[in-house]
């Protein structure tokens with residue numbers, strides 16, 4: 447459930463659990479939007495390739511790093527809202 | 534036109550990697566890559582950066598002859614418009630590349646040197662002793678002898694030097710003209726009081742009397758270099774007033790009129806210091822303010838019209854900094870553990886010494902768009918201190934992309950060292966866009982040539 451995340455089309459993100467705000471690049475916005483809409487993380491590389499001019503191996507690597515980063519800064523995967531957020 | 538706009542096989546969107554940047558409180562609008570803040574530098578003096586990299590490799594220092602000449606003329610004009618007798622002397626240590634020195638000498642600069650090595654450099658470039666100002670706290674006796682014989686202007690730093698010059702003058706059986714270096718409180722911190730004789734406690738006037746009664750030396754000039762990157766023109770006004778006051782006191786005491794007053798260097802360049810808030814180019818007072826401060830103080834000091842001293846200036850940084858660029862290429866990327874983006878470039882602090890003082894401008898040669906992100910720029914050295922910029926907004930970059938770092942014309946070339954990597958090639962772009970190699974890239978022998986390996990240790 448990612449309903450604590452409010453993401454605008456322009457890539458502005460508000461995390462209501464922490465009150466922190468973020469800016470995402472176009473492809474980052476695209477990926478996070480897909481996740482918020484319920485997409486399976488496994489499908490993200492193909493979605494990226496379908497929409498952006500990027501080769502599948504690059505897409506796989508970038509998605510992996512991006513998901514890692516989202517988890518790392520507490521946007522994904524942390525149930526506890528008090529987790530420290532690296533900013 | 535029957536293209537379906539959302540048919541991915543027809544046209545996919547241009548790609549930049551997915552990134553997310555946290556807003557720091559209070560800094561939100563520094564992020565987000567507003568197009569207004571985007572800057573890049575595809576050409577230096579009209580020459581594409583890509584062409585320079587292709588021909589000469591990377592990293593590469595690039596000097597603009599046009600900027601050297603323009604800056605020199607600006608500074609000279611600011612003073613010459615306000616004062617009848619002005620002479621600039623190029624401060625060698627700021628950048629003693631032959632080509633750079635020759636440009637300034639062609640423009641009319643004398644040489645200001647601070648060692649026998651720099652003295653020899655100036656002589657080698659055809660500068661007569663009479664056009665050399667010889668500064669520095671250590672001038673070995675043989676160097677002093679040569680300088681005296683060749684009629685150089687010696688700026689005395691301390692008492693032992695004064696005695697040595699007196700001894701030489703006595704041996705030569707002639708009076709030697711000398712300049713005294715003076716230090717003083719000009720209201721700025723830190724106060725530079727390690728060079729020369731102090732004005733405020735009368736040490737300077739005492740030394741002048743002592744020199745005069747000795748009978749072998751003649752006081753020709755007074756010199757003060759009050760600091761470097763001086764952002765307050767009024768400090769120079771105070772310095773000039775004190776030197777003028779000392780000159781007039783010396784005239785009263787000894788009857789000898791001082792011929793030159795030298796305010797040293799210290800004018801700032803358009804670089805930004807780490808401690809400065811805004812860009813340095815915005816906070817730096819124009820050179821006219823310095824010229825006004827210095828010449829105003831001298832003209833108001835009360836010199837008789839026919840004894841107005843010549844004003845000497847030894848500006849270094851302000852003349853050369855903006856003319857120098859460093860081209861470097863991206864070697865790799867990192868995402869640091871705290872989420873910060875970092876890039877590794879092929880030019881490090883061993884050749885960009887001023888990174889420790891300046892927030893250099895770091896510009897991509899080509900901006901392909903994409904979100905700007907705060908980025909750490911690391912050099913290629915396997916040393917933690919090798920940070921070219923702790924934080925700068927940069928667009929997405931790929932390995933091999935060129936960046937231009939500026940201004941780097943002052944002190945970097947002279948203080949560059951072969952540490953871990955050798956020193957890069959240097960080119961000068963001429964007034965007519967000629968591109969000349971003025972220093973080749975170093976090879977291992979440049980570093981190892983002077984070493985001697987004892988036979989018993991040979992492999």
Ligand SMILES: Cc1ncc(COP(=O)(O)O)c(C=O)c1O
Nearest residue numbers: 624758761798799847848849850
């Ligand atoms: C005696 C003297 N003159 C001139 C300079 C040039 O200074 P700047 O580069 O600050 O103009 C220096 C630099 O330290 C100096 O020591």
